[in-house]
Each structure stands twice: as structure tokens, then as C-alpha cells.
Amino acid sequence: MTESKPFAPHCERNKEPILAVLRPYFEHCRRVLEIGSGTGQHAVFCAPALPNTVWQTSDLEENLPGIRLWLEEAALPNLPPPLALDVTGEWPKQRFDAVFTANSLHIMPWTAVERLFAGIETVLEREATLAVYGPFNYHGAYTSDSNREFDAWLKQRSALSAIRDFEAVDALASGIGLQLVNDHAMPANNRLIVWRR
Numbered sequence: 358m359t360e361s362k363p364f365a366p367h368c369e370r371n372k373e374p375i376l377a378v379l380r381p382y383f384e385h386c387r388r389v390l391e392i393g394s395g396t397g398q399h400a401v402f403c404a405p406a407l408p409n410t411v412w413q414t415s416d417l418e419e420n421l422p423g424i425r426l427w428l429e430e431a432a433l434p435n436l437p438p439p440l441a442l443d444v445t446g447e448w449p450k451q452r453f454d455a456v457f458t459a460n461s462l463h464i465m466p467w468t469a470v471e472r473l474f475a476g477i478e479t480v481l482e483r484e485a486t487l488a489v490y491g492p493f494n495y496h497g498a499y500t501s502d503s504n505r506e507f508d509a510w511l512k513q514r515s516a517l518s519a520i521r522d523f524e525a526v527d528a529l530a531s532g533i534g535l536q537l538v539n540d541h542a543m544p545a546n547n548r549l550i551v552w553r554r
């Protein structure tokens with residue numbers, strides 16, 4: 358029986374606005390590490406638009422078969438097979454000049470978010486870009502009623518999931534030598550935040 362690709366409707370909705378913001382930051386990057394690639398839909402959409410960039414997907418082992426289905430169908434030279442990467446475990450030895458992650462910080466526990474930044478420090482080239490997409494709170498406040506409802510839903514699902522405070526995440530980024538470049542407003546009360554060093 359042929360396996361069917363996993364499909365996330367939100368990726369179809371947000372992939373174009375995400376690429377529009379990412380493109381100028383990533384088009385001169387050689388190697389992007391995507392963390393928590395999920396289905397792989399962002400990768401197969403962004404990679405053809407960034408032909409000089411190797412887009413390295415990664416996720417927990419259990420999500421790799423689905424990502425492989427998307428990557429095999431896309432058959433693009435700049436989409437190598439996905440890496441198994443649990444941010445709380447061992448990190449790859451390769452270096453990257455960009456890291457991208459979407460909708461992962463509010464899913465993983467805060468301790469894992471801290472490990473994520475510690476791990477990013479070990480894989481980033483000296484000059485590098487980090488781009489994080491998802492909902493954020495500012496000074497502890499929701500930016501919309503829909504984000505407040507989403508946060509309640511997240512916490513019901515898992516007590517350790519939560520929309521993160523921009524200031525706390527920015528402090529982790531500063532701690533690994535990254536400076537905030539831009540905090541882009543995105544559709545549906547999301548943000549795409551970019552740091553560089």
C-alpha cells in the first residue's frame with residue numbers, strides 16, 4: 358500500500374507569506390537548518406525559490422517518514438534527506454549559516470526551548486541568521502483574542518506548551534550572540550522574528 362503524505366493545512370496558508378519574508382535573508386545563505394520541519398511542506402515550498410541554498414530539514418525521528426515522502430516527491434537537489442534532531446538530545450556536527458523553525462517554540466517545553474538555543478549556538482557559523490515563525494506574547498500580553506484561545510488550547514493539550522514571551526526568547530538569542538534584526542508581523546497574529554550575528 359502506498360503511504361500518503363502528511364498534510365498540514367496551515368502550512369498551505371502560511372507558506373507564501375513566510376517565503377516572502379525569508380527570501381531576502383536566506384537567498385545568500387549556503388546551508389539552512391530547519392528545526393521541527395513537521396510535514397516538510399515549508400521545505401518543499403521554500404527550497405525551489407532558494408536554489409543556491411541547501412535546505413536541511415529535521416525533526417523528531419517519528420516525523421521523518423512523512424518528511425521523506427514530501428522530499429522524495431519534490432526530488433530537488435537542495436533538499437537532502439531529513440535529519441533526526443531532538444533539540445534536547447545530540448545535535449548534528451555540521452554547521453549552518455541559517456536556522457529556521459516554525460511553530461515549534463510553543464509546542465516544546467520551555468526547558469527544550471533553552472536547549473534549542475544552546476544547540477543552535479553549536480551549529481551556527483560565525484556569521485549567521487536565525488528566523489523563528491509563530492505566535493508570540495509581548496510583555497506577557499496576548500496580541501489577540503485568537504492567540505489567547507490558542508494558548509488555552511495548547512495548555513489543555515500539554516501543560517508545558519505555551520505561547521512564549523518575545524522578551525524571553527530574545528534574551529536566549531542575545532545569550533548566543535544574536536541581535537534582533539526584525540520582528541515581522543504575519544497573517545493570523547503570527548510573527549516572523551529574525552536575528553543575526
Ligand SMILES: C[S@@+](CC[C@H](N)C(=O)[O-])C[C@H]1O[C@@H](n2cnc3c(N)ncnc32)[C@H](O)[C@@H]1O
Pocket residue numbers: 365368392393394395396416417420442443444445458459460461464465469
Ligand atoms: C506544531 S509542529 C510545527 C511543524 C512545522 N514546522 C509547521 O509549521 O507546520 C511542532 C514541531 O516541533 C517538533 N518538535 C517538538 N518537540 C521537539 C524537539 N524536542 N526537538 C525537535 N523538534 C521538536 C514536532 O515534532 C513538530 O514537528
